[in-house]
Amino acid sequence: MRAVVLLALAAVVAVAAVAVTVLTGAGATWPVAGGLVVLALGAAATRSTHLEVLDTRREGGADRARLAGEYRGITDARVRENRVFAETMTRRLDDGERVLAEQLATIHAHEAALDRRERRLAAVEAELEQAKDRLAGTESLARAQAARAEELATRLSEAEDIAGERAVAAAARIAELETERDALRSELHLWQTAATPGRRRQA
Template structure:
């Protein structure tokens, strides 16, 4: 934005001419009253009226030009504000769409993780059930010994992996829930 001194208009030549015409009229009237000549007084009076009317007309035309210039400036400023508002509206819409897309992606990822967690828990329960069945069989069939021991160790490994995977998936689900809560809270903060 320009400084106030840069926006100050230069004194118009027309206003300078109008002031000069009024000064000439004042000098003529003063000289006529001092000279005390009737025809000169009449001439000075008529000249003062004519010069005053001319000065008034010049000042009026300057005022009208100033008003037209001001109206044009206001129209240009209004157009600039309208353009700026349109840009900001477009930016806001794009931002809102981007945030909605991100939230949708996070919700989809959270749903997928919850599904994977549910499956992992089912597998862990199944593995635990199998582990318990193997343990009972091992007690009953101790004569099979080594074969059963190998299967038992494998079942324990699978159970441990499943428990580890369940813990990992629960941790990922907690992180995604926290991110989703943050994303959902952000649009409310932006509107405020």
Template sequence: MASPSAPRATRRRQRSTRVTVAASLLLVAAVAVLGAVPSGSWLLVSVAAVLAVALGAAAAKITHSELLQSRRDAARDRAEQAQAYRRLTEERTAEHGAYVADMTARIAERETALAELQAELGTAQRRAAEVARKMNAEARRADLAERERDLVSGRVEDAEERAAQAIVRIVELEQEVDVLKSELTAMTSAWHRAESARRRA
């Protein structure tokens, strides 16, 4: 694959050649006129003048074509640069869209997990309240029925163990909820910062 600088180098060489040819034509015209004037021949001066005009016109034509070519090259370079910027903008837009979609999906996933944990926490709290009520009922029965104390004591210990497990689970769920809330807050902040950066860009 040819280097992008190769066509530009070729154009520069062509321009240099054209400018050199135009300058050479003007130099030849000047030499012809300067050589004819001292001779004093009207015919020779006229021929030199016509030759000078023709060479000047040719030099002007070459210079004009060089100017047009330079403008075409500049327009082509600007068009290529605009295409490159357009492609870069499309790539950045696609990357930003993918980032936003990914962040949205992750936030939705965290929110779903948070809702599930909150529901589980509510269920665990209800179970703990129910166990506590049962434990209180068993304790009252133990106070009222001294003869069944041993049996009721076993039930109370079991209820206390379940209540302790429920309390431990509640604490664990509350910690998980706090962690998920922190992650959700951080991700939401990052998403907002990315949106702000995109709008500023």
């Protein structure tokens, strides 16, 4: 900005020197003086530009140094964050692997228990089949024995009926025989009574 002002002022001085020379008709003094002034102003403008460039470079260097420091801080923070993240992920991975191992151990234990239960179930089913077979045999034997008992009961009932009939017939026969015996005893007694007087007369 200072260099622009100086260059504008040099242009004004040059124009003024030319105008004064033309208007006054003076010699080469004014143009030479104007040229020297313009040269001095140009040198001052160049110096100012150089100083501004140096200042700009210093400011740019300071900004770059500040940005580099900030970037370094950001980088360090990112490194720390990455390290913490890596440690966290590693810890979580270790925890996950430990939990997975525990779950696998639990699954293996459940599988072993399930295998034992399946073997026990197979043994129980086999024993149940044997018990069913024994029960079927027992039921068949019970049915056979029930049929035999029913047959024996029928025979016993028939035998009891026959025995009852025979008992009735025997009782009737006994009664007949007792009646006949009584009759024979009466006849015998009559005969004995009738025969006794004759024997007495003969005596």
